[in-house]
Amino acid sequence: MAISFLPELPVYTLLVLLALPLYYLYFGASSRWKNPVALPRNWPILHMFPSFVANIHNLHDYYTRILARSGHNFRAHGPPGSGIRLFVTCDPANVRHIFTTNYTNFPKGAEFAAIFDIMGGTLFTIDGEPCRRQRAKVKAVLSSPPIVARFAACCRDKLETSLLPIFSHMASTGTPFNMQEMMSRCMFDLAATPLFGVDPGLLSLDMPSMDAALAMDTVMEVGHYRHVMPTYCWKLMRWLNIGTERKLGIAHMVLQGFILDMMERRTTDRCNACSDEEQDGVDIVSSFVNDPDYADFGLFRAAMISLMLGARDTISTTLTWTFYNLAQNSNIVTIIRNELSPIASRKVASGLGAMLIFEPDETKSLLYLAAALYKTLRLYPPAPVERKTAAANDFMPSGHEVHAGDTIFICLHSMGRMETLWGKDCLDYNPARWLSEDGNSLIYAPSHKFLAFNSGPRMCLGKDIAMMQMKIIIATVVWNFDVQMVEGQSIEPKRSCLLEMKNGLIVKITKRQM
Numbered sequence: 001m002a003i004s005f006l007p008e009l010p011v012y013t014l015l016v017l018l019a020l021p022l023y024y025l026y027f028g029a030s031s032r033w034k035n036p037v038a039l040p041r042n043w044p045i046l047h048m049f050p051s052f053v054a055n056i057h058n059l060h061d062y063y064t065r066i067l068a069r070s071g072h073n074f075r076a077h078g079p080p081g082s083g084i085r086l087f088v089t090c091d092p093a094n095v096r097h098i099f100t101t102n103y104t105n106f107p108k109g110a111e112f113a114a115i116f117d118i119m120g121g122t123l124f125t126i127d128g129e130p131c132r133r134q135r136a137k138v139k140a141v142l143s144s145p146p147i148v149a150r151f152a153a154c155c156r157d158k159l160e161t162s163l164l165p166i167f168s169h170m171a172s173t174g175t176p177f178n179m180q181e182m183m184s185r186c187m188f189d190l191a192a193t194p195l196f197g198v199d200p201g202l203l204s205l206d207m208p209s210m211d212a213a214l215a216m217d218t219v220m221e222v223g224h225y226r227h228v229m230p231t232y233c234w235k236l237m238r239w240l241n242i243g244t245e246r247k248l249g250i251a252h253m254v255l256q257g258f259i260l261d262m263m264e265r266r267t268t269d270r271c272n273a274c275s276d277e278e279q280d281g282v283d284i285v286s287s288f289v290n291d292p293d294y295a296d297f298g299l300f301r302a303a304m305i306s307l308m309l310g311a312r313d314t315i316s317t318t319l320t321w322t323f324y325n326l327a328q329n330s331n332i333v334t335i336i337r338n339e340l341s342p343i344a345s346r347k348v349a350s351g352l353g354a355m356l357i358f359e360p361d362e363t364k365s366l367l368y369l370a371a372a373l374y375k376t377l378r379l380y381p382p383a384p385v386e387r388k389t390a391a392a393n394d395f396m397p398s399g400h401e402v403h404a405g406d407t408i409f410i411c412l413h414s415m416g417r418m419e420t421l422w423g424k425d426c427l428d429y430n431p432a433r434w435l436s437e438d439g440n441s442l443i444y445a446p447s448h449k450f451l452a453f454n455s456g457p458r459m460c461l462g463k464d465i466a467m468m469q470m471k472i473i474i475a476t477v478v479w480n481f482d483v484q485m486v487e488g489q490s491i492e493p494k495r496s497c498l499l500e501m502k503n504g505l506i507v508k509i510t511k512r513q514m
């Protein structure tokens with residue numbers, strides 16, 4: 001019997017292979033018929049998982065399309081056993097509920113902490129009482145006047161000693177370069193120097209290797225895979241030490257080595273310094289080294305890595321998207337220069353050289369410049385998706401029910417692109433939309449609608465420092481140089497938890513003739 005069956009085996013195999021796609025086509029079509037057309041296709045067994053995998057190259061646009069059609073919210077499920085039970089939203093009323101009104105019911109959760117295990121136990125991955133304690137500490141450090149002044153001084157020095165000389169060289173030689181990489185190097189130095197009191201010197205004409213910066217990129221890229229994959233998949237890969245998990249393991253080692261290196265260099269520098277008093281309090285790490293809460297070196301190291309990630313990636317990403325938009329809108333560049341012009345005239349009159357650097361107190365009140373940055377942050381938030389977990393069953397203001405254990409994805413990127421929230425021209429890069437009619441103030445947008453810096457009790461603690469640094473850098477570059485994009489490049493987001501550009505941003509710059 002078995003022997004007589006064997007010759008027909010290829011025929012049966014062929015039939016099964018043909019039947020499978022037909023089965024999926026049939027059920028795909030019928031499920032589409034049963035589902036509202038706005039939602040991803042609900043396949044048998046695999047549910048919506050194939051739709052997400054097929055769109056993984058640009059999940060943000062995919063979410064935006066579905067959220068726009070579905071009234072700002074949708075639910076999605078993965079295959080049975082995958083643990084994927086999502087509620088995806090960009091509805092400001094739901095965001096206020098999740099981040100403020102009922103925020104204790106929406107912690108980041110254990111899954112988030114596992115995804116970003118390199119920052120395990122630190123403010124960025126914890127909830128509840130330990131979080132309140134760490135947050136109070138970090139808040140006190142980041143708002144202390146000497147530390148804020150240090151961030152400003154480092155930024156000024158970096159512009160004077162590195163960025164302007166490098167840009168002048170690129171301009172005089174006509175060399176195209178990757179603005180994203182340049183901003184990444186610059187912000188790496190500007191995050192590390194106030195943190196450790198040591199400048200890693202990545203922004204330099206000889207372009208030294210940037211292993212630790214690349215390792216930080218890997219953390220964000222593999223974090224993205226971990227968010228969309230069933231947990232057991234990436235945990236199995238980690239156990240087998242293969243693929244992206246192997247890459248992440250190496251990145252962790254590089255980052256841990258970087259922290260050790262910085263601490264050693266800091267000790268050497270302190271030995272060479274005049275006195276301890278002169279050094280104390282001028283770097284952030286001083287507030288952590290003698291704190292018994294951070295006596296565990298693993299936690300201390302994780303805290304330093306998370307501060308590096310929080311302070312570098314967010315700003316370099318925002319700066320790159322701002323330069324991208326300015327390069328395409330020369331009228332906006334002209335308005336920014338007009339706003340800078342009175343300050344520049346005063347500087348020139350007081351005898352300062354041809355290359356001008358703008359100071360924090362000079363750029364603080366510049367509204368149009370702030371509006372341009374806000375416009376970038378609305379359309380291109382560096383952290384495009386926030387993740388929360390529902391601790392208990394709850395009803396959203398939109399009427400949707402969420403169940404304990406559901407994962408909530410809050411799509412900031414989509415929220416900034418909803419016509420229903422921001423009007424028909426919401427995709428235009430028009431900073432004036434952020435200004436009042438008389439142009440004398442910025443229009444207020446509540447943080448649950450403009451979420452780039454987060455909202456509620458977990459608001460970003462570095463917002464003021466970030467705005468200060470970004471204003472100085474944009475003002476200084478825009479005043480001294482013309483930036484043009486090199487033609488023929490494709491600008492698309494990387495698969496990452498950060499909204500970086502996949503292929504970078506290749507530009508050419510010329511020195512302004514004044």
Ligand code: HEM
Nearest residue numbers: 123124310311314315318383452453454458460461462466
């Ligand atoms: C354009 C610049 C920045 C943006 C858009 C931004 C955005 C954010 C966002 C969205 C969060 C919430 C993250 C989460 O809970 O998952 C956050 C948290 C945080 N940010 Fe920023 N950030 C920026 C710059 C900075 C800088 C420069 C610093 C430090 C100097 C900083 C320090 C922090 C800290 C400590 C938290 C944790 C707050 C908490 O969990 O309670 N950020 N930021």
